[in-house]
Amino acid sequence: MENRNFYNEILTEHNISPLHKHEIENPDIVLEGVNPSCGDDIFLKLKVKDGVIEDGGFVGDGCAISQASADIMLDQIIGMKAEDALKMGEIFMKMIKGEATEEEIESLDEASALRDIAHMPARVKCAVLAWHTLKEALGVDY
């Protein structure tokens, strides 16, 4: 139970004071991610240089889970190699499907706060929206 409160605290914190919900200057990539079943609609903006995510931000609207997930994701991936960020995204998807090992979940750091979503099918699309958008954003060659 203590853990559960801890996870909720992380999500609440990212909702009340998101660190990365803002425009960034001259983004290299801008991609919209939409989850019509909930009404979540975000724009992910990234600066990528030599395969490294140098900066990023998001704007848009959505439910608490979609917004917290986007903010946590950016917290984790800024400064990361794009390929490592994509790997992290894959582990995140596995966690949400309930297929990740404890070790993998731990490697997600704060993003592991969303692990309970695995038991809430209606919220899955909210939780994965940012990661899904990231994958699409980085999937292209440039």
Ligand code: ZN
């Ligand atoms: Zn949502």
